[in-house]
Amino acid sequence: MRDSVSSIGTVERLANVSLPGVAKSTQRTFVLTSASIPLILVQLLLLIGLVYKYSIENTAFLHVLEIASIGFVIQLFLPERWRLKWFVAVSLICIAVIVGQEGLEWNLRVGLARTGYLLGIGGLLIGACHLPISYWARAAVLIALGSLAAVFRSQILPAPALDPIWPILGSMFMFRLIVYLYDVSHEPKRPTITQSLAYFFLLPNVCFPLFPVIDFKTFVRGHFDGEPRRIYQKGLSWMLRGILQLMLYRLVYYHVAVDPAKMANGTDLIRYLMAAMFIYVRVSGQFHLAIGLLHLYGFNLPETNRNYFLASSFTDYWRRVNVYWKDFILKIFYYPAYFRLKKLGPTRAMVLATVFSFVATWLLHSYQWYWLRRQFPITVQDMIFWGVLCTLVIANVWWEMNHVRKRTLGKKRVTLRNRLGLALRVAGTFCVLTLLWSLWTCDSLKEWLSIWKVADWRMFAYGALILLGIMLASLTLDRDVSLWAQLVNPRATTSFPARYAVAGVIVPVVLLLLIGTRWTPAPFSGRVGEWVESMATSKPNARDSAKMQRAYYENLMDVGRFNPALWDIYTQRPANWKELNDTNVIRRTNDFLGAELLPNQSEVINGVVFKTNRWGMHDRDYTLEKPVGVHRTALLGASHLLGYDIAYEDDFDYLVEQSLNAGLPPEKPKYELLNFGVYYYSSLRQLIVLDRRVMPFQPDVVMICVHANDQVWTVEHIADAVSRGIEMPFPYLTDIVRDAKVDRSMPLSEIKRQLEPFAPAVVKWTYRQLVQRCRQAGIKPVFVYLPLLGSSSVDTNSDFSQWAIEAGFTVIDLRSAIAGHDQRELVVASWDFHPNVIAHRLLADKLYAALLSHPELGYSAPSSKAPKP
Amino acid sequence: MAQQTNVEPILRDYLIETFLPGEDPNELKNDTPLITAGILDSVATLKLVAFLEERFNIQIDAHEADAEHLNTIADIARLIHSKG
Numbered sequence: 001m002r003d004s005v006s007s008i009g010t011v012e013r014l015a016n017v018s019l020p021g022v023a024k025s026t027q028r029t030f031v032l033t034s035a036s037i038p039l040i041l042v043q044l045l046l047l048i049g050l051v052y053k054y055s056i057e058n059t060a061f062l063h064v065l066e067i068a069s070i071g072f073v074i075q076l077f078l079p080e081r082w083r084l085k086w087f088v089a090v091s092l093i094c095i096a097v098i099v100g101q102e103g104l105e106w107n108l109r110v111g112l113a114r115t116g117y118l119l120g121i122g123g124l125l126i127g128a129c130h131l132p133i134s135y136w137a138r139a140a141v142l143i144a145l146g147s148l149a150a151v152f153r154s155q156i157l158p159a160p161a162l163d164p165i166w167p168i169l170g171s172m173f174m175f176r177l178i179v180y181l182y183d184v185s186h187e188p189k190r191p192t193i194t195q196s197l198a199y200f201f202l203l204p205n206v207c208f209p210l211f212p213v214i215d216f217k218t219f220v221r222g223h224f225d226g227e228p229r230r231i232y233q234k235g236l237s238w239m240l241r242g243i244l245q246l247m248l249y250r251l252v253y254y255h256v257a258v259d260p261a262k263m264a265n266g267t268d269l270i271r272y273l274m275a276a277m278f279i280y281v282r283v284s285g286q287f288h289l290a291i292g293l294l295h296l297y298g299f300n301l302p303e304t305n306r307n308y309f310l311a312s313s314f315t316d317y318w319r320r321v322n323v324y325w326k327d328f329i330l331k332i333f334y335y336p337a338y339f340r341l342k343k344l345g346p347t348r349a350m351v352l353a354t355v356f357s358f359v360a361t362w363l364l365h366s367y368q369w370y371w372l373r374r375q376f377p378i379t380v381q382d383m384i385f386w387g388v389l390c391t392l393v394i395a396n397v398w399w400e401m402n403h404v405r406k407r408t409l410g411k412k413r414v415t416l417r418n419r420l421g422l423a424l425r426v427a428g429t430f431c432v433l434t435l436l437w438s439l440w441t442c443d444s445l446k447e448w449l450s451i452w453k454v455a456d457w458r459m460f461a462y463g464a465l466i467l468l469g470i471m472l473a474s475l476t477l478d479r480d481v482s483l484w485a486q487l488v489n490p491r492a493t494t495s496f497p498a499r500y501a502v503a504g505v506i507v508p509v510v511l512l513l514l515i516g517t518r519w520t521p522a523p524f525s526g527r528v529g530e531w532v533e534s535m536a537t538s539k540p541n542a543r544d545s546a547k548m549q550r551a552y553y554e555n556l557m558d559v560g561r562f563n564p565a566l567w568d569i570y571t572q573r574p575a576n577w578k579e580l581n582d583t584n585v586i587r588r589t590n591d592f593l594g595a596e597l598l599p600n601q602s603e604v605i606n607g608v609v610f611k612t613n614r615w616g617m618h619d620r621d622y623t624l625e626k627p628v629g630v631h632r633t634a635l636l637g638a639s640h641l642l643g644y645d646i647a648y649e650d651d652f653d654y655l656v657e658q659s660l661n662a663g664l665p666p667e668k669p670k671y672e673l674l675n676f677g678v679y680y681y682s683s684l685r686q687l688i689v690l691d692r693r694v695m696p697f698q699p700d701v702v703m704i705c706v707h708a709n710d711q712v713w714t715v716e717h718i719a720d721a722v723s724r725g726i727e728m729p730f731p732y733l734t735d736i737v738r739d740a741k742v743d744r745s746m747p748l749s750e751i752k753r754q755l756e757p758f759a760p761a762v763v764k765w766t767y768r769q770l771v772q773r774c775r776q777a778g779i780k781p782v783f784v785y786l787p788l789l790g791s792s793s794v795d796t797n798s799d800f801s802q803w804a805i806e807a808g809f810t811v812i813d814l815r816s817a818i819a820g821h822d823q824r825e826l827v828v829a830s831w832d833f834h835p836n837v838i839a840h841r842l843l844a845d846k847l848y849a850a851l852l853s854h855p856e857l858g859y860s861a862p863s864s865k866a867p868k869p
Numbered sequence: 870m871a872q873q874t875n876v877e878p879i880l881r882d883y884l885i886e887t888f889l890p891g892e893d894p895n896e897l898k899n900d901t902p903l904i905t906a907g908i909l910d911s912v913a914t915l916k917l918v919a920f921l922e923e924r925f926n927i928q929i930d931a932h933e934a935d936a937e938h939l940n941t942i943a944d945i946a947r948l949i950h951s952k953g
Contacts, residue, residue, distance in 0.1 A: 331932075334911065405910075405913075409892050409896045409901065
C-alpha cells in the first residue's frame with residue numbers, strides 16, 4: 001500500500017490508494033480540503049442538537065450518536081487500514097454503553113459482561129458459517145444453534161444473564177446471519193475477521209431493533225468505495241431526512257391518528273386509513289438515521305426506500321418500500337427457488353417462487369417478532385395482507401413478463417397521456433395499499449370490517465382529495481434531483497457540494513432549532529404551536545397511553561407490533577420487569593371490577609417491596625372499626641393512587657397522613673388515610689368499591705382520585721363487561737347498553753364506538769351517584785384530579801372537574817403539582833409512566849396544602865412544634 | 870481479447886432490442902449500470918439469464934444473478950468467460 005495523507009488543514013492530494021476488501025481495479029484519488037471537513041462537522045453538531053432538541057427516538061440513540069460522532073472525528077485522523085477496525089471498536093463501545101443499562105442505572109461491569117456474551121454467542125454463530133462442511137450442513141448447524149438459543153429465549157431453560165441481550169442479538173443476527181452464510185458460501189475469498197465483526201455488530205443496531213437487512217457483499221464493497229466527503233455528506237443528508245420523517249410521523253400520530261373506538265364519521269375513517277399508511281414512515285425514518293450514521297464510517301450503502309407512496313404498481317411498491325428487504329428476499333429465496341423451478345417454465349417458476357418468497361416474508365416477520373418480543377404472532381390479518389399482496393405482485397409480474405416496460409438510458413421522454421396514465425396507476429395502487437395496511441394494522445378482521453360502518457360521503461370526498469394529491473405528487477416529485485443524483489453517483493465530479501451541505505442540511509436544521517427554542521420567543525401559538533410541540537414529543541398519544549395502561553394489566557400480546565411509540569417503550573423495558581399480572585399480589589375477578597388486591601401479601605416487584613394489609617390495601621394496617629377521635633379518609637383510585645413500583649410509605653396518601661399526624665405518637669394518630677387504590681379503576685369501578693368495601697370503615701371523607709383517562713376507562717370497562725358477558729352492576733348501565741345497541745358478538749372496538757356518545761352521561765351519573773351515596777352516609781365527598789404522566793399535552797382535553805363540581809364534590813386539582821418539572825424525572829422509568837417517589841412527594845405537598853385550605857373537611861395543621869412536610 | 874469483443878456486441882444488441890427499444894446503442898456503454906440504475910429489474914434479470922444460458926450454452930447459478938455479475942456489459946462478459 002502506498003503512503004496516504006493523514007493530516008487535514010492543508011490542501012493535499014492523496015496518492016492513489018487501493019482499498020482492502022474492495023475488488024476494484026480502478027484506483028481512486030481522494031482530496032481532503034480545509035473547508036469541507038469543518039463543514040461536515042458543523043452539520044453533524046447541528047444534527048446532534050436537533051436530535052436533542054426534538055427528543056428524536058430515545059436516550060439510547062442519543063448516546064450512540066454522541067459516541068459515533070466522537071469516533072467519526074477520530075477516524076478522520078486514522079490511516080485507511082485502521083478505519084474498519086476503529087469502526088468495530090466504536091461499535092463495541094456503543095454496545096457496552098447501551099447494554100450496560102441495569103434498571104435505571106448504568107453499570108460498567110454489566111455492560112462489559114453482556115458485550116462479552118454478545119461477542120461469544122455471535123462469534124460461535126459466525127464461526128459456524130465457516131465450518132469446513134457443505135453449505136447445507138452449515139445451515140443445519142446454524143439451525144441447531146438457533147433452536148438452542150430459542151430454548152433460552154423462550155425461557156424453557158433458564159439463562160437469566162442472557163435474557164437482556166436476546167433482542168439485540170436477535171436483531172443483529174436473525175437476518176444478517178442468513179445473508180452472511182449465503183455470501184461466504186458462494187464467494188471465493190474469505191472475509192476478514194474485522195469485516196465479519198463490523199457487519200454484525202453495527203453500532204446503530206444496538207438502539208434500533210428494527211434494522212435494515214444490509215447485504216454483506218454490498219457492505220464490504222461499499223466501504224470507502226467513493227470520495228469520502230461525498231459519502232459523509234450523503235450520510236448527513238440521509239440522517240436529516242430520517243429526522244424529518246420521524247417528525248412528520250409524529251404530526252400524523254398526534255393529529256391524524258384516531259382510535260377506531262372513537263370514529264364517528266367518514267372523516268375519522270379517512271384519518272384512520274392515512275395514519276395506518278403512515279406507520280411505515282417511522283420505520284423509514286429510523287432506517288435513514290441508521291444508514292446515514294453508517295455513512296460517517298465510510299459505508300456507502302444504497303437507499304433504504306424510494307418514494308413508496310408513489311409506486312405505480314404492486315411490484316413497484318414491493319421494490320420501493322424496503323429495498324434492503326426486497327434484495328434479501330430476492331437473493332435468498334426468490335432466485336434460488338426460481339432457478340430450481342425454471343424447468344417448469346418461466347411463468348410457473350415465477351408464480352411458485354413468488355408465493356414461496358411471500359410465505360417466507362410473512363413467517364420471517366413473525367420470526368423477527370419472536371426474537372425481539374418473545375412472541376410468534378400468526379394472525380388472520382397477516383395471512384390476508386401477505387396473501388393479497390402476493391397475488392397482486394404475481395399479477396403485475398405476469399404482466400411485466402408479457403409486456404415490455406418502457407426503459408431509457410437518458411432522461412425519460414413521456415407524453416402527457418403517459419403521465420396521466422402513470423398518475424392514475426399511482427393513485428390506484430395507493431388506494432389498494434391503504435386498504436391493505438389498514439387491515440394489517442387492525443386488531444382483528446372483525447374490527448376492520450366494523451370500521452366501515454362509519455363510512456359516509458366525507459370518506460369519498462376527502463379520499464378523492466388525497467388521491468388527487470398523490471397524483472400531483474407523482475407528476476412532480478418522483479424524479480431524481482440532479483444535485484442528489486450527482487451526490488450519490490460515485491462517478492460524479494469529486495468536488496464537494498458545499499452549497500448542497502448549506503442549503504440541504506444546515507439551513508433547515510438551523511430553522512428547526514430556532515423554532516420554539518428557549519432562547520427565542522415561541523413564534524407560534526394555537527394550533528401551529530401544538531404541531532410544533534408534537535414534533536418534539538415522544539410520548540404516546542391518548543389512545544396509546546390508554547392502551548399502554550391496559551397493557552400493564554392485560555398482557556396484550558401485540559401491543560407495539562404496529563405501534564412504534566409503544567414499541568419503543570417496550571424495547572427499553574428490562575426482560576425481568578414485572579407487571580402486576582406477573583405477581584402474586586393481585587387476582588383477576590370475573591366481575592365488573594376485573595381485579596382486586598390480595599390481602600397480606602409481600603413481594604419484591606421491580607426492586608421494591610410491595611405489601612398489602614389484611615384488607616387487601618397497599619397501605620399500613622388499620623382496624624375496621626374507626627378509633628374514637630380519629631378523622632378517617634378513604635381514598636379510591638387507580639394505580640396512580642395505588643403506588644405501583646413504590647413502597648406504600650412513599651405513596652402520597654401515606655405522606656399526607658404522616659404530615660397531618662406530625663408530632664403525635666404513632667399509636668395515637670389523629671388522622672387516617674386509607675388507600676383503596678387498585679390499578680385500572682375508573683370512577684365507575686370506584687362506585688362499586690365504595691358500596692362493597694369502603695362503607696364498613698366509616699370514613700369521614702371519601703376522596704375519589706381520577707385522572708384524564710377516566711372517561712376512556714369507563715367506556716372500556718363497560719365494553720369489556722359486554723364483551724365478556726358480565727352482568728352490569730347497576731340498572732342504569734343496563735339501560736345504557738341497551739340504548740347503545742351493543743352485544744358481545746361485536747368486536748370490542750365497535751362496542752366502544754357505540755358506547756362513546758353515552759360516555760359523558762355515564763361519567764356524570766357516576767359522579768352524582770358517588771356524591772349521593774357519600775352524603776346519605778354523612779361522608780364528605782372530595783374529587784381529587786391527578787395529573788396523568790407520560791401523555792402528550794396535546795391530548796389533555798379532558799377536564800372532569802366541572803362535572804365533579806356540578807355533581808356536588810369538593811374539588812382538589814393536583815394537576816399543577818407537576819408544573820415546571822420535566823416529566824421524565826417524575827416517572828418510574830421510560831417504559832413505565834407511573835409516578836415515582838418524587839412525583840408522589842409533589843402530590844403529597846400539594847394535597848396537604850389543599851386539605852388545610854378546606855377547613856370544612858375537618859383537617860388541621862399539626863401543632864407549631866411539629867416538623868413541616 | 871477477441872472473444873470478449875465478440876460477446877459484448879451480442880449483449881448490447883440483445884439489451885437494446887429486449888429492454889431498451891428505440892434507444893441509441895452507442896449510449897449503452899460497457900460500464901453503463903443496468904441493475905443498480907433500475908434498467909434491469911428482477912423479471913428482466915431472469916430474462917437476461919435465460920438468454921445468456923441459451924445463447925452461450927452456459928449454466929448460471931442463482932447467486933450469480935446479482936449486480937456483481939450482471940450490472941454492466943463488462944460484468945456480464947466477464948461472467949460468460951469465467952464459465953469457460
